[in-house]
Amino acid sequence: MKKHGILVTAVIFMLLSVTVFSAGGRESAEASYTIEITGSTSVSPLMETLADAFSDQNPNVVIQVSGTGSGDGITGANTGVAELGMSSRNLRASELGFGLDVLTIAVDAIAVIVHPNNPVNDLSLEQIQGIYTGSITNWSELGGENRRISVVSREPGSGTRGAFEEVIGFVDELTPGAIEFDGTGGVKASVAGNVNAVGYISLGSLDQEVKAVSVGAVEPTGANVVNGTYEIARPFLVLYREDNIHHTTKQFLDWIMSAEGQAIAAKNYVPVR
């Protein structure tokens, strides 16, 4: 028996862990309801804040938010992998036909960011287009120092990138050689660490590490999005199937659209009500 001691222990541990995990899962399912939310990395920070506030009021509701990408959110809601999907761009023609219900929970501006030491404070839409399509390559052409521009973009398929390219008008014409990162954090870190860099991120994720430039002398603020002067904006969408969602999830959606939920959205984004 001694010879098999280790083996037997290993098998027992395997069986034990399986039972423990499955039992744990069952127990929590009985006590409460878990809402699975997946999708855009730009929407996730807002959704997590909303989820925390809602869970505080309703302790028996567990909300799991995973930021994987807008494409994942739309597919997840379509196939039913997640109850709610998040998207930071409008649905494309090939996705509209899924027949998903769409709820706009907030509007977000996309800020064009540069390194804090960069003297450039304002760019026009044409200049931004020039930078991203490769016709402007030096900061001196924009009133800055004589340095080459390091163009930082998001990866193809990103909701932020899609919205940015559509508003600026260079759909899928990004200059070769532009650096691409997945996620808002990567773009921000890259711009914060390189004085030559220019990038774009969600206004809600903006902080002191980077400097947001005004676009055509209009500051990227929520107020300017509301009055329509700041054009680089996109909706934050939640996607679901009305018939398939649990009544708890419906409550959560109603709460997001209530005065209380929208007040939370208004902290960093533009509320829709």
Added chain:
Amino acid sequence: MKKEMRKQVDIGIRYLFRVISYFSVVALAAILIFIFYQGVIPFVASTAPAIRLVTEHIPEIQVNGSTYVNHRTFIDVPSKDDEIVISFEHQGEYIELQLEINPDKTNPEQVVRFPASLAEQVTSPEANTYTITFPGGLPGLEKKIHINIPEPPYRFFAFLLGDEWRPVYRKLYGILPMITATLMTTFGAVLLGVPIALLASVMTAEFLSPKSAFFVRSSIDLLAGIPSVVYGFFGLMIIVPIIQRVFGSASGSSLLAAVIVLSIMILPTVISITITSLEAVPESYREASLALGATKMQTSWRIVFPAARSGILAGGILGTSRAVGETMAVILVAGNSPQFPSSLTDSVRTMTATIALEMGYSAGRHNQMLFSIGVILFVIICVLNGIIMKLKQHMLEDA
């Protein structure tokens, strides 16, 4: 009785082993079949069987004689129809559109012909998609009809040899820049890393005192255990800014940064296997060489090193595979732009980086194309291993 039970346990455990080993084979096969299946679809099938319409803000619409009320999903136009007749009410008027279909045309722009009167209302937001817009009373409530034309099977050579990766709107899936980048970063890393690793191993195995050799070996084993994202972070914070400063480029994220980080990452793998194989060379070889008057250096390079070459080659194989498959560290330092690098300071994107970057953001054919990249990666690794195996055989025959 005790013996009997022991026998039973023995048999039981043997069955358990068998099940586990079969399970691993089945799991591997399932993964491979899934990836191959997904990866082959774009080259054999169209994205949809027929032209599909989607409407926005049109409560009631007739398409080729069928009426759809508050229809939100796709409206499929049967492939045998040679025209699309759409009619609906707009601002009190009754609108009828007649669109001709030429399913045989390969150019998507010619598949559906729009009447000249619609020219101003038709836009193409992305390749193979046309949108007809009718202005509504409020912004955002325009009546829209989207026409999705199925994409024909993608040509395999346009995929393998295409130089543009524009997957979202223009639907171009050329991966040659990524194949180039993967090969360049890998060979660069092997070129830079393997000589360093070999020198370090010979030094450690042959010249260092047992005490310091033990110290070096354990530090290298420790290096092997560091997660790759940490190497990437080190590269991003240290190597990338240095490259930017030294070369005066716009950004330090480059092919060179990827090569340097990868060459550091393959060091532990190559070194530890090389040391092991050098140590496995019988002591009598060294004694004989030294007895014949060779110096310590001559013995190491001319006797011990050739005797251990199959093990050294194995280390090289593992190092190369690690460099090909490395993802996280490369994403952080390479800059990820899908282009052919014209210099060492240009940013590149490897195949694994593409899969990792875009998997969460892709849908439909774009998603399947990422699996196709996985298949190509698999083939590259198989070919690479095949070449090295052949080399090894040659070397063993020569010996």
